[in-house]
Amino acid sequence: MLNKDLIIIGGGSGGLCAAISAKKQGINDILILEQDQEAGGILNQCIHNGFGLHTFKEELTGPAFAQRLKDEAKQLNIPIWLNTNVTKVTKDKIVTCINDNGLWQIKAKAIIFTVGCYERSLGAIMTPGTRPSGIYTAGQAQKYLNQDGYLVGKDIFILGSGDIGLIMARRMVLEGAKVHGVAEIMPYSNGLKRNIVQCLNDYDIPLYLSHTVSKIIGKDKLEAIEISPVDKNLKIIPNSAKRFKVDTLLLSVGLIPENSLIQDLNIPLDKKTKGPIVDENLQFYDGMFAAGNGLHVHDLVDYVANEATQAGINAYHYLNNNLSKGKLHKIINKDNIGYCLPQQFHEDAKPFKLSFRVTKPISKAKIQFYDNDNLIKEIIKLNLFPAEMITININDDILNKINNDLSIKVVEINA
Amino acid sequence: MNDVIIIGGGIIGAFIAHELSHYKLKITLLEKDNDVANETTMANSAIIHTGYDPKDGTLKAKLNPIGHDLYKQICKDLDVPYKEIGAYVVAFDDNDIKTLEELKTRAINRNIIYEELYPDTFLKQEPNLNPEIKKVLSFPTTAIIDPMQTCVALIENAIVNGLKVFLNQEVKAIEPIQEGYKIKTQDKEYQTKYIINCAGINSSKIAKMIGDNSFDIIFRKGEYYVLDKKASYLTKHIIYPCPSTMGKGVLIVPTVHGNTLLGPTAFDVDDSLDTSTTLNGLEEVKTKVQKLIKDIPFNLTIRTFAGLRAKGSIDDFIIYENENHPHFINVAGIDSPGIASAPAIAKYVIDNFFNELQPKENFIKTRKGYYNFDSLDDETKAQLIKENPKFGHIICRCEKISEQEIIDCIHRPLVPKTIKAIKKRIRPGMGRCQGGFCAPLVIKILARELSINPKDICYDSINSNILKQESKGDDHVE
Secondary structure, eight states, rough: EEEEEEEOOSSSSHHHHHHHHHHHHTOOOOOEEOSSSSSSGGGGGGGGGEEEETTTTOOOEEHHHHHHHHHHHHHOOOEEEOOOEEEEETTTTEEEEEEETEEEEEEEEEEEEEOEEEOOHHHHHHOOOOOOEEEEEEEHHIIIIIIIIEOOOOOEEEEEOOOHHHHHHHHHHHHTOOEEEEESSSOOOOOOOOHIIIGGGGGGEEEEEEEEEEEEEOSSBBOOEEEEBBOTTSSHHHHOEEEEOOOOEEEEHHHHHHHHHHHHTOOOOTTTOOSSSTTTSSETTTEEEGGGHHHHHTTTTHHEEEHHHHHHHHHHHHHHHOSOSSOOOEEEOTTTTTEEESEEETTTOEEEEEEEEEEEOOOEEEEEEEEEEEEEEEEEEEEEETOEEEEEEEEEHHTTTTTOOOEEEEEEOOO | OEEEEEEOOOOOHHHHHHHTTTBBBOEEEEESSSSOOOSSSGGGGGEEEEESSSSTHHHHHHHHHHHHHHHHHHHHHTTEEEEEEEOOEOOHHHHHHHHHHHHHHHHHHOOOOOEEHHHHHHHHOOOOOOTOOEEEEEEEEOOOOOOHHHHHHHHHHHHHHHHHEEEEOOOOEEEEEEEEEEEESOOOOOEEEEEEEEOOOGHHHHTTTTTTTTEEEEEEEEEEEEEEEEGGTSSEEEEOOOBBBBOOOSEEEEEEOEEEEEEEOEEEEEOOOOBBOOOOHHHHHHHHHHHHHHHGGHHHGEEEEEEEEEEHHHSSSSEOOOOOSEEEEEEEEOOHHHHHHHHHHHHHHHHHOOOSSBOHHHHHHOOOOOOOOGGOOOHHHHHHHHHGGGGEEEEEEETTTTTTHHHHHSSSSOOOOSHHHHHHHHOOOOOOOTTTTHHHHHHHHHHHHOOOOOOOSSSSTOOOOOOEEEESSSSSOO
C-alpha cells in the first residue's frame, strides 16, 4: 500500500486549486487522481471566454484558465495520475483506484473530494414521448463540438436555461445551426443574466419562460418536439402545445454533484445540494473535505477556485491538528432560502464565508440571522436571483451571539 | 437454399435459432432492425415467472413452468445473469385473498413452490411494503434475467454453431416455391424450406403475406420508470398486485443489475411504432406502485420508457403450422409469460413441427460471458489490468465499464455496431448520467475497432447518426 499525506480526488479546477494551496501551505506529499486523459475538468471543453475575472483579473477561455492552474501545479511539482478512476474510499481513508498501470490502494492522512458534477438527463425529467437519437445534454454536445470537432445537428431546440444551454445556443448558431428556441419551466431563467443577453438576445433566440417540452416525436431520429406552457404548479397546460421541427434537443436542466463515492461510505448527503454536509472547514468526515461542484453547483469557476483553495488550507490545518473542533451548531434554512453552505459550524469557529441561494427572484430583501428565535443581525441586499450565489461573511458579531442553531431568513421588502 | 429461416431476432427467435443450431441444419435469422433484441425484448419486466398465473388448459400454462425450469442451466451455459429473487403477490382485501387462493390452487396443481405469508413475516423480509397489505403469496423460485443479454448470448452461441444472422432485413413478401418459400426483403431474396415467424408485434403482418388472416396482434403498450441503483433498498423481491384481466398489473421489479423497474401500464395502441411514454401512463404507474410501497424515491428516476407487447387476438400463445402452407410455422402472440416460456416454446416448436433432426456431434454448448469488471474482486481486477491495461481505463463512470470490456463486446460473433447495441450488451449509458460522459468515448472506440468513420456510428437504426458533420473541415476525432 502507498501512503500520501493528501489525496485529491478529481483534477478539475477545484482539485488543481486545492492542491496548489495545500502545497503552498506546506503539504509536500500530495497526489491528484484524475479520471480524464488530462487535468482541467470541464473547463477543457468550455472554449468561450469569461473565466477568471476574479481569480486572474482578466477574461480567459476555459482551457486557458485550466492551463494556468496546470502550469502552476507542475511548477510546484504536484503529481497527477491521469486516466485514473477511484473505485472506493474507506472511512479510514484508504483510496482504491485503477489505471492502466494497475489497481492501487493508497492510505491518505487527508482527502479532498473535488469530484465535480454531471448533467441531469432526459430520464430524470420524465418527458413524454419516444426515445430517438438526437437528444443530448448540452455538455455532451459541447464536447462533440469543441473537443471532437463535430456538430450534432442543424435545427436545435434547447430545454432549460442553465448556463451551459445558453452558451451552447450561441455556439451552435456560430457553427451554422439554427436554434429555434429555449424553453424554461420556471418563470425566470436559471442562467446568469450576462449569458441571457450575450447568448440569446444578441442572436434573437426566443426564450419561452414557464414552458417545457411536452412531447418528443420521432422513431429513430428526433423529428420534432412540442413545448407547452405550465401552470403555477409546473404542470403542463393541456391543448396548448407548439410544435418545432428540429433534429436535436439539447438539455440544460440542471447539474448534480457526483457523490457516489461518499454515498458508498454511508455518509448522508444534503437533500438540496446533493453534496456532502460540511462544516465551516468544508470537512464532512474526519479528514475528508469537499469543494467545487461536487459539494454544490457553483455559478462561476472563480467561486470554485476560492472554495477549493480554502479546502487546501483547511487540509493543511487538519494535518497539523489545528482545525476548529467541539460542539456543532446547525445552520437552518428558513424563508426563501434554497440551500446554504456550510450546513454546520463549530462553537469555536473562526470567521467564515456563508453561501446561499434564494428560491425565487427578490428585488429587495432583508437577510436575517437568528439564534433560535432571537434576531441577532440583519443585512439589506438588492437583486437576489436563484441563479446567483450570495456570499456573506460570518464574523464574530454573529458567532459570539450563537448559543444554539443559526437560522437564516430572507424577508422580501415590498417596494 | 436454407433449411430454416427465422423471421425476427427477439428472444423467441433467439431461443428457436439456438435450439435449432443443435442440429445439422442450414439456419438463417432475419432481423429488420439494426440490432437484435430491439423491440419487446428490450422493453419488458425481465421476469421468469414460475407459471402459476396462466389459466388451466392453455399453452401458456403448459409451457411457462417448463420454460422456467430450463432457464437456470441455459443462463449458466451462456454465462448470463439469472437471479432467483422470488416474488410476492400481495392482497389488500377479501377479494384479493380469493384471487390468491386461485393462484395457490394452480401452483399446487403445477408443482410450483409457494408460501403463504402474513404481515409478521413478510414485513420482516420487506419492511417497505404497504402495511395495509393483509397477505402475501410468495413464489421463491421466481427469477429475473437480462433479456437483452440473454437474447444476444443465445444468438452469439447459435452463430458459433452455424447460424447466419442478417440485420436490417425487413421481410416485404413471401412466396411459396417448389421446395419451400422465397422471402423478399427490401433489397435481397432468400430461399428456405421452413419459415418460423417470430416477428413479435409484426407477426400477423408476416402471416398475412401468405394469406393467413387467422390471428391479429394487439399492440399493448407498457410504460416503465427505471430507478437508480441507489433505490435498490426498496425491495429484494418482485412485488405484484393481484392479477387482473389486463395482465399482471403494475409491478416493482429489481433488475439483475441492481436498478428497480416500476411498471408496466397496459394500454392498447393502434400503431406498431408507438413506443412513446405519456403523461397519463407515467402518472398511472406512479399512483399504482405507491399502493405497494408508499415511499418511492421518484427523484432517483434515471429513465422512463415504453414497450409494446404482442398480445394475440386469441387468448393464448399462437403456435401452429399453417394448414395450407406446410413448414410455415407461426410463433405469435407471445405476451406474458413469453420470456419465461421462451426456452419451452423453442423445444415445443422443434418437437411438434420438425422430424428426424440429426444432432451435431461438435455442438459448442458454452459461451464466455462479458467480464463485468466492476463486480470482480480487487485481486482479479489487478490481474486483468496486468494482462491488459485497457481494463484499467474506465469509460463509463456510472457503471464502471472499462475500455477492454467494450472492445471484448465488439469483437464477438454478432458484432454490435451502434451506441445502443453496446449499451444493451454491457450497459455504458445505463447509469445516472445516461451516457452524457461515455457516449463520445464509445463512439471513438467503435470507430477505431470497426475501422469506420465516427460520423458513420449510429445511435440505433442505420439513419440515426450522432455526429452530423465536421465543424472544421478535417476529421478531429482520433
